[in-house]
Amino acid sequence: MKIGQQHLPPTALPKRIKRAAILVCTGLVLASAAANGQEPGGELALSCPEPAIASVIPPAPDRSDASVIVYAKQLDASNSSQGEVRGHVELYRADQYIATELILYDPNTEIVTVPGAVNYEDQQVWVKGTGAHYNFIEESGRFSLIDYGLTGSSANGSAEYVELIGGHTSILNRLVYSTCPGEKPDWVLSASELKLKHDDGMGVARGAKLKFKGIPILYVPYFTFPIDDRRKSGFLYPGFGNTNDNGFEFSIPFYWNIAPNQDATIEPRYFTDRGFMLSADYRFLTRKTSGILDFDYLPDDRKTGERRYHYRFLHNAAPWKRWRTALVIDQVSDDRYFQDFGANLNQTSRQFLRSSASMIGVGRYWRFEVMADDFQVIDEGVKPENEPYRRVPRLGFWLDRPLGRSGLSFALDSELVYFDRDFGTAGARFDFYPKLNWHRFAHWGFINPSLGYRYTSYDLKRLLLPGNESPKRGTAIANVDAGLFFNRQTRNGDTQTLEPRLYYLYVPYENQDDLPDFDTGEFTFGFSQLFNTNRFTGADRQGDANQLSIALTTRTFNDENGQEQWSLSVGQIFYFASRLVQLDDQPSVDEDFSPFIAELTWHPFTRFSTIAGLQYDWDKTHLDVGSFGIRWAGSKGQRIGFEYRYRRQRVDQFDFRIFWPINERWRVLSRINYSFADNDMLEIQGGVEYESCCWALRTVIRRYLKNRDGDYRDGIFLELNLKGLASIGTRAQELFRD
Numbered sequence: 001m002k003i004g005q006q007h008l009p010p011t012a013l014p015k016r017i018k019r020a021a022i023l024v025c026t027g028l029v030l031a032s033a034a035a036n037g038q039e040p041g042g043e044l045a046l047s048c049p050e051p052a053i054a055s056v057i058p059p060a061p062d063r064s065d066a067s068v069i070v071y072a073k074q075l076d077a078s079n080s081s082q083g084e085v086r087g088h089v090e091l092y093r094a095d096q097y098i099a100t101e102l103i104l105y106d107p108n109t110e111i112v113t114v115p116g117a118v119n120y121e122d123q124q125v126w127v128k129g130t131g132a133h134y135n136f137i138e139e140s141g142r143f144s145l146i147d148y149g150l151t152g153s154s155a156n157g158s159a160e161y162v163e164l165i166g167g168h169t170s171i172l173n174r175l176v177y178s179t180c181p182g183e184k185p186d187w188v189l190s191a192s193e194l195k196l197k198h199d200d201g202m203g204v205a206r207g208a209k210l211k212f213k214g215i216p217i218l219y220v221p222y223f224t225f226p227i228d229d230r231r232k233s234g235f236l237y238p239g240f241g242n243t244n245d246n247g248f249e250f251s252i253p254f255y256w257n258i259a260p261n262q263d264a265t266i267e268p269r270y271f272t273d274r275g276f277m278l279s280a281d282y283r284f285l286t287r288k289t290s291g292i293l294d295f296d297y298l299p300d301d302r303k304t305g306e307r308r309y310h311y312r313f314l315h316n317a318a319p320w321k322r323w324r325t326a327l328v329i330d331q332v333s334d335d336r337y338f339q340d341f342g343a344n345l346n347q348t349s350r351q352f353l354r355s356s357a358s359m360i361g362v363g364r365y366w367r368f369e370v371m372a373d374d375f376q377v378i379d380e381g382v383k384p385e386n387e388p389y390r391r392v393p394r395l396g397f398w399l400d401r402p403l404g405r406s407g408l409s410f411a412l413d414s415e416l417v418y419f420d421r422d423f424g425t426a427g428a429r430f431d432f433y434p435k436l437n438w439h440r441f442a443h444w445g446f447i448n449p450s451l452g453y454r455y456t457s458y459d460l461k462r463l464l465l466p467g468n469e470s471p472k473r474g475t476a477i478a479n480v481d482a483g484l485f486f487n488r489q490t491r492n493g494d495t496q497t498l499e500p501r502l503y504y505l506y507v508p509y510e511n512q513d514d515l516p517d518f519d520t521g522e523f524t525f526g527f528s529q530l531f532n533t534n535r536f537t538g539a540d541r542q543g544d545a546n547q548l549s550i551a552l553t554t555r556t557f558n559d560e561n562g563q564e565q566w567s568l569s570v571g572q573i574f575y576f577a578s579r580l581v582q583l584d585d586q587p588s589v590d591e592d593f594s595p596f597i598a599e600l601t602w603h604p605f606t607r608f609s610t611i612a613g614l615q616y617d618w619d620k621t622h623l624d625v626g627s628f629g630i631r632w633a634g635s636k637g638q639r640i641g642f643e644y645r646y647r648r649q650r651v652d653q654f655d656f657r658i659f660w661p662i663n664e665r666w667r668v669l670s671r672i673n674y675s676f677a678d679n680d681m682l683e684i685q686g687g688v689e690y691e692s693c694c695w696a697l698r699t700v701i702r703r704y705l706k707n708r709d710g711d712y713r714d715g716i717f718l719e720l721n722l723k724g725l726a727s728i729g730t731r732a733q734e735l736f737r738d
Contacts, residue, residue: 047664048154048693049181061123066094082106095123111135118143125149140165154694155179155724170196179724180694187212187695187722201230212695212720217728231257236265241730244714245340245706247273249730261285274340275302291315296341308340309333323361330355335378339707345673345683348706348713351379352388365401370394381708389419389426389518407439411452415539419518427460427469429518431539435477445484452477456539460516468514475510475542477533479503490556494565499553501571503531509544509580516540517583525615525624527551527597530571536583546577566602595624607633624648637661652677665691669700680710687717696721 073087083105091098100118105111113133120127127148134141141164149156157177164170172194178185192207202224210218224234236253243249251269258264264282271277275298282293295311315327330353332338342348358371372393394417402409413433420426435452457472483501490496520538523529530549534542551571557564573594580588595615603609608631615625629643639659646652653675661667666688673683687700700717719729 061094069093077105097121109135110137112141134164138166153179153724154181168197168199172196177725178694179722180692185694186692187725189725202232210722210725212722231255231263233257237726237728239728239730241718242716244712245273246271251279273303274298275300277308288319289315289317307333308337310337310341322363323359325357325359327357328355331376332378335380336707338378339711342706345704345706348704351382352377365399367396367398369396384423387421387423389421391417391519392420393418409437409439411435411437419516425460425462425465425467425516427458427462427516429456429458429539431456433477443485445482447480447482449480450478454542456515456542458516471514473510473512473515473542475508475544477505477507477542479505479533481531493559495557495559497553497555497557499555501531501549501551501553503549503551505533505545505547505549507533507542507545510542512541512581513585520583522583525595525597527569527571527599530573530597535579536581541581541583544577544579544581547573547575549573564601564603566604567600569599570597572596591619593618607635622648637667650677651675653682667691673704680705694723696723 069092070085071088071090071092072085075083075085077083077085085103085105086101089098089100089103098118098120100114101116102114104113104115106113111133114129115131118127118129118132125148127143127146129143129146131145132141132143143162143164145158145160146162147156147158155177156179157175159172159176160174162170162172173192175191175194177189178187180186180188188211190209190211191205193205195204197203204222204224205220206222208218208220208223209216224232233256234254236255239249239251239253241249249269249271251267253265253267256264256266262282262284264280267279267281269277269279277296277298279296280294284291292314293311294313296309298308300306301308310332311329312331313327313329315325317325319325332353338347338350342350353376354373355376356371356373358369361368370393372391374390374392375388377387394415396415397412398414399412400409401411411434413431413435415431416428418426418428431454433452433454435450437448437450440447453474453476455472455474458470460467460469460471462469481501481503483499486498487495488498517540518538520536520540523532523535523537529535530551535545536543549571551569553567553569555564555567575591575593578588578590582588595617597613597615599611599613601609601611610628610630612628613625614623614627616622617624623646625648626646627644630641632638632640637659638661639657641657642654644654653673655671655673657669657671659667659669667690668686668688670686671683673681675682681703683702683704685700685702685704687698689696689698691697698717698719698721702715702717703712705711706713717730719727721727
């Protein structure tokens with residue numbers, strides 16, 4: 001045969017060598033815990049030596065029909081003697097590449113031998129070895145003294161040898177792995193033996209050690225882990241933290257892959273000041289159902305001497321077409337559970353837990369719901385007469401059906417519910433509200449008049465209290481909603497709109513003093529209340545009205561990208577009669593107009609936005625509500641957020657958050673939430689982050705109010721992220737959700 005570069009067909013010898021190389025390389029990638037760590041936020045990227053850690057491993061392409069092309073200086077092959085391919089041997093197949101100097105093949109035993117150095121690379125991995133042999137009959141072989149890594153990534157490692165058994169098992173001896181560049185990596189994971197069971201999708205490691213900065217931080221004599229997308233039972237990385245009232249916390253989560261559609265995470269937790277707690281999270285999913293069970297159980301709290309627990313069960317199902325069911329059970333052992341174990345101010349300030357069961361059906365024009373719920377009050381400040389009612393049950397039916405193509409439609413809101421409570425009046429309520437609507441929309445504006453009648457009746461148990469046990473109420477409700485659309489081109493080519501809107505509401509007065517108050521309260525006044533038929537929630541009160549709302553909105557849009565640059569909405573209600581219907585024997589309100597409302601949003605730059613709002617009472621010449629907020633995101637990952645909220649005699653506080661990269665490696669973060677009304681700090685936290693090319697460390701100190709008594713929780717959160725491997729510790733709450 002003429003010496004030179006030869007092209008071999010896909011069935012030639014090197015294709016079989018390729019199969020062995022693929023098996024080894026795939027095993028190495030999966031064994032190395034798949035370096036798919038994503039570079040943490042911010043746009044100030046680290047200047048890392050190439051290649052930097054890969055953000056994600058691309059999937060392997062389909063190579064089944066790809067041709068195999070081999071370049072070599074010499075080929076010597078026959079059916080009876082050993083074949084040789086020598087001299088700068090290069091094999092190409094799809095994205096795969098193999099390079100070596102000599103390949104030997106025995107057709108009788110079907111054994112391939114590579115006596116010298118061999119290199120392999122594809123779009124996922126690269127491997128370098130000092131020699132290899134492979135038996136195609138037994139599908140077994142051995143690769144010696146290999147180095148490996150992820151293509152285009154700093155993830156790399158080595159092994160003394162790799163043994164292939166039966167085409168389904170790989171054994172790596174004396175494995176080392178890291179994502180750190182350089183000869184002395186900051187962290188190294190090593191194992192005396194790593195067995196990969198490809199058919200089972202499982203890996204078994206023995207004698208695994210993790211060192212950080214030369215210091216051993218983890219040793220596991222034996223553990224198993226998944227090597228593909230199949231879930232695998234096993235321990236997860238531990239977490240830890242420290243608070244002033246619970247002490248040091250340490251946890252070791254265990255993941256249990258129960259079935260393809262079921263799994264659970266069981267997390268033993270230990271608090272030095274309170275004792276042992278068991279937490280668990282169970283999930284299941286079927287074609288028509290899904291559910292989650294969470295619970296925390298502390299058998300003996302060292303501080304209180306009591307058993308503490310919290311459990312929550314959520315279940316959703318779609319038993320029939322157009323129908324779905326939902327179940328929520330939420331219970332806690334005592335009123336102070338969330339104060340002692342809550343993770344944030346929202347949890348520690350909860351007043352009650354709601355459990356409910358419901359079934360909902362939906363059609364083209366209708367919706368039906370049957371439900372029941374109960375409440376566990378956990379706020380000691382809630383008096384028995386103010387506790388929420390149980391609804392056992394509640395039936396609701398809603399209809400909105402067009403009447404031809406004239407714009408007319410018939411709507412119905414109806415409800416039948418029984419309210420129950422251990423204190424005060426209980427009983428049933430029937431609410432029936434049919435209405436006739438007409439809708440007219442055009443490019444110039446809209447007009448929507450509506451006329452309805454609301455009827456509400458009761459069957460009460462007043463528990464020896466005086467009053468009518470079968471009160472009722474009926475009243476007409478009429479309203480007209482109309483608006484116009486104007487727009488113009490500004491000098492810089494943008495579009496500005498002008499949108500005036502009128503809303504007239506008339507509801508005659510009906511005495512409702514003998515009606516109970518099961519679930520009714522007055523809406524918090526806001527812009528949406530300008531266009532609502534009732535100023536009360538629920539059906540126990542229907543507010544009387546003879547009023548006109550006037551509102552005006554103007555917006556400006558960028559014609560190049562269609563984004564809104566700014567908008568301003570103002571509005572006010574003008575009352576033509578006193579509002580006689582009130583709650584809790586409150587006197588009637590005789591005002592000529594409501595507080596003036598204004599809302600502003602402004603986006604002057606891509607990375608900057610602001611929002612502001614106010615409610616000003618002209619009669620009393622004072623500010624009822626005020627709010628102001630700004631957000632800024634810098635080009636290098638900086639984030640600043642500030643919100644100020646004011647509600648007269650109730651709320652007066654600000655919330656300031658900042659995340660600021662000092663340079664490509666150091667970042668600081670802080671949050672201050674302060675109440676002027678209480679002259680007290682609601683929450684304060686500060687932290688620092690350090691990030692290198694292959695690991696990151698975040699430390700946050702946090703203090704927040706945990707109850708009405710003014711007690712605070714002080715916590716320290718520490719998280720070590722080894723890129724491409726795992727995060728160890730407990731992460732503090734995010735300052736910016738987006």
